[in-house]
Amino acid sequence: MFQYFNQILTAVLEVLDDADSSIREVALSLITEMLKNQKDAMEDSMEIVIEKLLHVTKDAVPKVSNKAEHCLTVVLSQYDPFRCLSVIVPLLVTEDEKTLVTCINCLTKLVGRLSQEELMAQLPSFLPALFEAFGNQSADVRKTVVFCLVDIYIMLGKAFLPYLEGLNSTQLRLVTIYANRISQARTGTAIDASQ
Structure with missing residues (x-):
């Protein structure tokens, strides 16, 4: 067959x-x-x-x-989420806006399928490209990045904070505000971001 x-x-x-x-x-x-x-x-x-x-x-x-x-x-x-990641992650460094938005959306879907440990291990492979995309001139790209980072933040909680040091204060505030709002909506409790 x-x-x-x-x-x-x-x-x-x-x-x-x-x-x-x-x-x-x-x-x-x-x-x-x-x-x-x-x-x-x-x-x-x-x-x-x-x-x-x-x-x-x-x-x-x-x-x-x-x-x-x-x-x-x-x-x-x-x-297999890891095989999917192996295709998606290299494409996060593209000049094509539509491809970038689609790849970040794919990444967001894959992130949700990993355990906390697996996700922590994968962060170095895609965070630099995500942070790079956060500076994109396209609002669609930036918005997609925010929601991806928010999902990661909700999954990892405070363990994710040290990784967010690559963001500027405005970006960090944006991610934190959305993460708390979404977490509140999903679970009724905000993420405790106090250091």
Whole structure:
């Protein structure tokens, strides 16, 4: 059964470049089904699939880009978070605003799947790029960074504070205020940031 799987997957991924948007849409539906039902076979091609989906999230046709984002969500929620990180993290240093926002959103989803220990171990791999993105001229990029940092902060609590020293006082205040608001909304208690 797996004999032809890679050939089929390769063909479907190539169709994502088709000029006809309805064909791109059908290809994405097929990839979603493959992701859900052929997990073992898909594992081997994770990196290629993620990169291709990231590219398609920039599609000019909203139905196609939304379907690509849905596909990406399936990957990020069901496949090995560390393999997903290995593709996403290097892409955090991109000039392309849309790709950057999508990658930071992916990172936020993956962060939630790690234990506190795993997350602490991964921080050095992506925090410098996140802090860099926090200085981006695009408000969308900055907003996405804030919410990613807030999620990390809520997960790690005070243990995350020393890492935030890379931010300027305005950025730090922004992250702290949002973290407390969201934490309050989710659990009824604010994060204790007192040192």
